[in-house]
């Protein structure tokens with residue numbers, strides 16, 4: 377991780393390129409592997425893509441939700457505070473699997489006519505809401521950690537509340553919140569496997585299918601585990617580099 | 629209260645405070661404070677700890693809202709109207725005891741941020757202006773560093789440059805040298821001295837009596853939320869009207 381800290385820009389670039397190359401090139405080594413992996417290489421690649429998409433979509437949406445709800449929790453307007461508190465309480469107090477099933481079963485009935493939510497969309501929504509709740513707490517802690525003097529200085533210079541938030545509070549709170557947010561993202565890579573419950577064909581689902589056709593669970597699950605490890609490592613490198621980026625001007 | 633002759637150069641009032649009161653819960657921190665500050669005037673605000681000096685200064689740009697009374701800055705009334713507040717904060721700069729430089733931004737970005745956001749100045753203009761101001765406080769070569777990499781005295785000089793970048797009509801200083809190691813006090817005071825002679829209006833809360841005596845046109849003495857004395861430095865330091873001020877001065881002298 378030291379290299380990452382010293383060259384954050386390069387590390388971010390390398391992790392991003394690495395991830396892309398991995399997604400593109402994964403089929404090559406996999407199809408060269410012996411049965412039961414080789415013949416199912418296409419399925420593994422497809423499953424990996426779905427997992428990565430789920431993670432990226434839910435990860436980004438989850439950060440936005442975390443920022444909005446984190447601010448809401450600190451609002452002076454009590455109904456907003458109450459809504460955000462309840463949201464976090466609900467999402468953190470119930471199993472993710474239940475939340476995924478709930479969205480999948482309830483979303484179609486409340487959607488307006490003509491809009492058809494795919495299983496993938498339901499999984500993405502549930503995962504976003506779930507990780508968003510965990511992010512909310514990190515963002516709130518980050519905002520609370522910004523010294524009051526920084527905000528006073530911004531106000532004294534004539535910055536509006538919005539400018540103060542975007543230019544001072546948000547970047548400084550992210551610096552504090554990022555390690556925890558990165559943790560949540562790494563968990564998300566793995567949590568996305570629960571989408572198999574509503575028949576989203578992501579990596580774990582692929583593994584399950586392939587092993588039940590080939591009756592060879594061990595090599596299949598080792599392959600799946602290796603792919604998850606590579607994915608979590610890429611995401612961790614990315615966020616560590618981002619962290620080093622944001623860490624400038626901080627006492628070490 | 630001693631009234632002082634207003635020299636002709638100070639004819640135009642820039643800040644007018646009338647019967648300003650401020651409470652913190654049940655605690656009465658400012659009691660009917662009234663004062664008019666004129667353009668170009670340098671006022672030192674002194675007094676014992678907890679007497680309301682900071683609170684008074686901070687009501688002038690509404691970091692603290694006053695409960696009653698009137699504050700008018702450059703003809704604009706300071707009240708809950710956000711438009712007025714924005715207009716006033718553009719004209720009133722502040723320098724804090726603990727510097728409060730933006731820790732995530734370089735020195736240069738600290739100085740350019742407000743002109744770019746508030747005055748909508750272009751980046752190139754803002755940067756050349758910032759570099760000139762940094763030159764003025766002797767820190768042009770530190771522009772690309774971050775605040776933590778600078779000494780306290782350097783950070784405070786940057787904070788002064790940052791405030792000046794908005795071309796304020798008034799600069800408020802709240803104990804600008806109190807958080808500094810003794811050997812750094814003078815570098816900040818000499819920047820402030822230079823500013824005072826350049827004609828900008830300054831209100832300085834300070835414990836540096838030497839500086840107040842030498843640079844200020846006017847001394848205000850606070851005690852328990854009351855503006856007890858308002859005098860020229862000569863009058864205040866040689867013969868204050870109130871026993872509380874005499875006691876304060878003798879205590880400060882013993883401190884030296």
Ligand SMILES: Nc1ncnc2c1ncn2[C@@H]1O[C@H](COP(=O)(O)OP(=O)(O)OP(=O)(O)O)[C@@H](O)[C@H]1O
Pocket residue numbers: 652655657675676677678679680681682683684
């Ligand atoms: N936010 C606040 N909440 C409650 N009480 C406060 C607050 N700010 C100031 N006070 C109280 O108001 C009084 C005046 O405080 P102020 O900071 O203006 O004093 P000061 O003259 O600047 O003193 P010092 O020289 O120690 O800085 C003090 O008794 C202080 O405890």
Ligand SMILES: [Mg+2]
Pocket residue numbers: 681682683802803
């Ligand atoms: Mg004070």
